Amino acid sequence: MRFVHIFLIVSIILNFNFIKADEIKTENKIAKNLRCLICQGQSVYDSDSEFAISLKLVIKNKIQEGMSEEQIYSFLKIKYGEWILYDPVFNKNTYFLWLLPILIFLAGGAIIIRRFYNKNNLD
Amino acid sequence: MKSKVIAITLILFFLITFVIFFKGLKNSNVYTPSSNQEKEVPSFELKSFEDNTKIISEKTFKTNQYYLMNVWASWCIPCRDEHKFLMELKKDKKIELIGFNYKDNFKNATSFLKDLGNPYNIIVSDKDGIASINWGAYGVPESFLIYENKIIKRFIGPINDEDLLEIKKIIR
Amino acid sequence: MASFIGSYSLGFGLFFSIFIIFFSIINLKNSEVLDKKIISFTFIQFFFVFISFLGLIISFIISDFSNETVFNHSHTTKPLFYKISGAWGNHEGSLLLWLLVLTLFISIFLMKSNQQPTKYRIFTLLFQQIIIIGFFVFLIKTSSPFNYIFPKPNEGLGLNPILQDPALAIHPPILYLGYVGSSIIFSSALGAMVTTHVSKEWAKHIKRWVLASWVFLTLGILLGSIWAYYELGWGGFWFWDPVENVSLMPWFALTTLLHCILVLEKKKILTSWAMILSIATFALSMSGTFLVRSGILNSVHTFANDPERGLFILIFLFTLIFLSIFIFIFFHSEEEKIENNFFWLSKETSILVNNWFMMYFLSVVLIGTIYPIFLEVITANKISVGPPFYNKLIIPFLIPFLLAMAIGPKLNWIKSDFKDKFYMIIFLMISFLLSALIIREFNISFLINTILVTSAFFLFFSTLREFFIKRLKNLSQNIAHFGFSLLILSIIFNNIFSNEVITNLKIGETFKSEKFIINFENINQENGKNFKAIIGKFNVLYTDGSSDTLNPELRIYNQPNIITSEADIKTNLLTDKFMTMNYVQNQEYFNIRYQIKPFMIWIWISVILISFGGLLSFFKKRYEI
Structure with missing residues (x-):
């Protein structure tokens, strides 16, 4: 057992061919932002389906080829459509999706402020 | 007056929501790629199934010739069901079949073909499933005309007799 | 036999609704006291549903496969505990459970509300009966748990192994107690509007129901999340999955209502708002049921879906919504303006601010969940709304929310000054320094994280101080708020300090990263009761010299034939180490997922603290704040 440990430590020290932590992070981040198409509501990251496992390999390869995060998303968007992206792009289809909550927030604030305004008028 | 306006807006709003939910019930909630969209064939460089030689897409697809590329695997059960239709299609000289062997091993795949017949002119192998993603495929079986x-x-899922008729109609 | 009795007893139960409604209407016309018969009939109805439920459980225990539900979801080799929990682990059984809780709660309501006006109690009962009848009809017509199969099969199809989990066995009952509790709030709000009983007394009386539903809902969500973490093997606890969102929405509404009721029980303001929230809470619970059971959404937690069921709930849901809009508009009168006299800096304002943010969070989750349905129906475009959307819209707003949460409880009713200024400023500074130090250590986006952690720490410290200066006063609220700050801190730290790796390894291979190396030593086979297990042995070695051995499992179940992967999780107070191993088709390698997740159990602990706060408030005799 101890021998194995020593062996492993030595191999850590000798082997500089680490997989970069940053690269792993980007890989995970991309996989988390993709929907696994054959699963029911799972991300590619979370899924262990054949499709998801292959797709994770693809992401890894693309990163090593030097593709940026955005390029990978648009590559997959061409292949599979917008359905695969968990982070909806801001376009005419999603104006309401992104803006409606903010509008509701502002409206809520306006209602609260008006309450005080009206009250002061009554005084 | 004010409360009337609110009432009518509310009722309208919920009516619309109702109609949308009602229509939404009929929509499928799973991924369905558009099946008629014309796309360029993605280029690939894959190993041949039999002898590990390289097969390059540019050299594979000739013009003025129909091809059916069929993603299959010996472990995939629906693939067994569609196989007889592929064998049938093989008889048609206007089309060539290309097998896209997905995450399979040589032994099982060969005995699969031995049992059910080999409809393919060429078989390429996609060991780790990466090439299938270039095609926008996401499962087995799946076929591209x-x-x-x-x-x-x-064609998503196994080819059935209707699909077969459709293919024959297109290539005629 | 048990199914037979169950089936008939369900019919009798529905039959008693007629008596209840009949006598209630007579009672409305001519009496000041509640007719004893009505209470008895309500109990009898509950009793019949109970018998029916018992019948289903017995059918499961004795594995009576002539019952379709049992056949579809059970198997003789299944452990007894999961046979019993299997009774409500499916669509039909879970609806029967809904109905059981519905009838139970209205009985309890009638018993506990004798201080309230008779008319109000009768109207509440009548509205509740509408819901009960709706569920009876839904159950009997579209999803009867007692369908008969002939000839009787010898063996059942089995329960999906990922549902065979203790947390999941009690998750549905607890969650439904929360959902159904909100139905009482709904009926009671309608009843109070019709009888113009919306008042401080009403608020005091309904507050206990709000608290009870809230505690159950909180615990129910917690259990679901614990199950997802331990059983699904993805290493997360919250996925912004539609079905999870659907349980979160009523929680937001209920939390808002809880705070709003605090004002209403003090003085008669915000009544319309309280009514809207009471209606919304139950409407959201019902929409949840609709979204989950109809299969309109693509989610991990699918029940067998059937468009007919979806249509029924949809019509039922909108009937209730239109009914409540009608009652709200015609019966509810706005409060007099005179009592509305609080100032900017007051507890009332801080509760309004809470309501404001809660509604915002609710709208984000609601819009994110149903927007894809709307878009698809209108434009035929399919999009997905996932975690990035919710994170982007919720996290920035958490910062002012946390700050307000720290300051709010310190304010007095009507008019207040900033007390405790000195300590607050000190706390803010300490929190900032602490966060900056922690965040700087890690290579992550500095600004937003520091501010977020600062505000969470600020809430943490200021609630901690409250424990010392106020001691037992406000204890329940303080515990809940303290739990919330702990929850946010644990989630943030869990998120930014976690270390995750997914890789493919063959036996004997080693994966190296900057922080650790994983060595895949070997695999062993073992046989379980209804599965075969492949157990991997992994040594993980960290750069500081420490090491772990983890043994994730692959289980191949025989009934139904499903492969599941069992995570090996090493938990201690500070971090969880989580590993799963997955089979890859025709490859020599396995897909390995390894995660180091800090503060995992603190997430569970803080949610338990939050609900404990609610529980304490529920059992508190004297009214305080």
Whole structure:
């Protein structure tokens, strides 16, 4: 057992061919932002389906080829459509999706402020 | 007056929501790629199934010839069901079948073909499933009808007799 | 036999609704006291549903496969505990459970509300009966748990192994107690509007129901999340999955209502708002049921879906919504303006601010969940709304929310000054320094994280101080708020300090990263009761010299034939180490997922603290704040 440990430590020290932590992070981040198409509501990251496992390999390869995060998303968007992206792009289809909550927030604030305004008028 | 306006807006709002939910019930909630969209054939460089030689897409697809590229695997059960239709299609000289062996091992795949017959002119192997993603495929079985370097039709899931008729109609 | 009795007893139960409604209407016309018969009939109805439920459980225990539900979801080799929990682990059984809780709660309501006006109690009962009848009809017509199969099969199809989990066995009952509790709030709000009983007394009386539903809902969500973490093997606890969102929405509404009721029980303001929230809470619970059971959404937690069921709930849901809009508009009168006299800096304002943010969070989750349905129906475009959307819209707003949460409880009713200024400023500074130090250590986006952690620490410290200066006063609220700050801190730290790796390894291979190396030593086979297990042995070695051995499992179940992967999780107070191993088709390698997740159990602990706060408030005799 101890021998194995020593062996492993030595191999850590000798082997500089680490997989970069940053690269792993980007890989995970991309996989988390993709929907696994054959699963029911799972991300590619979370899924262990054949499709998801292959797709994770693809992401890894693309990163090593030097593709940026955005390029990978648009590559997959061409292949599979917008359905695969968990982070909806801001376009005419999603104006309401992104803006409606903010509008509701502002409206809520306006209602609260008006309450005080009206009250002061009554005084 | 004010409360009337609110009431009517509320009722309208919920009516619309109701109609949308009602219509939404009929929509499928799973991924369905558009099957008629014409797309260029993605280029690939894959190993041949039999002898590990390289197969390059540019050299594979000739013009003026129909191809059916069929994603299959010996472990995939629906693939067994569609196989007889592929064998049938093999008889048609106007089309060539290309097997896209997905995450399979040589032994099982060979005995699969031995049992059920080999409809394919060429078989390429996709060991780790990466090439299938270039095709926009996401499962087995799946088939692409190709003409003039374009995907003209896509079949998700096993080919059945209706699909077979449709293919024959297109290539005639 | 048990199914037979169950089936008939369900019919009798529905039959008693007629008596209840009949006598209630007579009672409305001519009496000041509640007719004893009505209470008895309500109990009898509950009793019949109970018998029916018992019948289903017995059918499961004795594995009576002539019952379709049992056949579809059970198997003789299944452990007894999961046979019993299997009774409500499916669509039909879970609806029967809904109905059981519905009838139970209205009985309890009638018993506990004798201080309230008779008319109000009768109207509440009548509205509740509408819901009960709706569920009876839904159950009997579209999803009867007692369908008969002939000839009787010898063996059942089995329960999906990922549902065979203790947390999941009690998750549905607890969650439904929360959902159904909100139905009482709904009926009671309608009843109070019709009888113009919306008042401080009403608020005091309904507050206990709000608290009870809230505690159950909180615990129910917690259990679901614990199950997802331990059983699904993805290493997360919250996925912004539609079905999870659907349980979160009523929680937001209920939390808002809880705070709003605090004002209403003090003085008669915000009544319309309280009514809207009471209606919304139950409407959201019902929409949840609709979204989950109809299969309109693509989610991990699918029940067998059937468009007919979806249509029924949809019509039922909108009937209730239109009914409540009607009652709200015609019966509810706005409060007099005179009592509305609080100032900017007051507890009332801080509760309004809470309501404001809660509604915002609710709207984000609601819009994110149903927007894809709307878009698809209108434009035929399919999009997905996932975690990035919710994170982007919720996290920035958490910062002012946390700050307000720290300051709010310190304010007095009506008019207040900033007390405790000195300590607050000190706390803010300490929190900032602490966060900056922690965040700087890690290579992550500095600004937003520091501010977020600062505000969470600020809430943490200021609630901690409250424990010392106020001691037992406000204890329940303080515990809940303290739990919330702990929850946010644990989630943030869990998120930014976690270390995750997914890789493919063959036996004997080693994966190296900057922080650790994983060595895949070997695999062993073992046989379980209804599965075969492949157990991997992994040594993980960290750069500081420490090491772990983890043994994730692959289980191949025989009934139904499903492969599941069992995570090996090493938990201690500070971090969880989580590993799963998955089979890859025709490859020599396995897909390995390894995660180091800090503060995992603190997430569970803080949610338990939050609900404990609610529980304490529920049992508190004297009214305080």
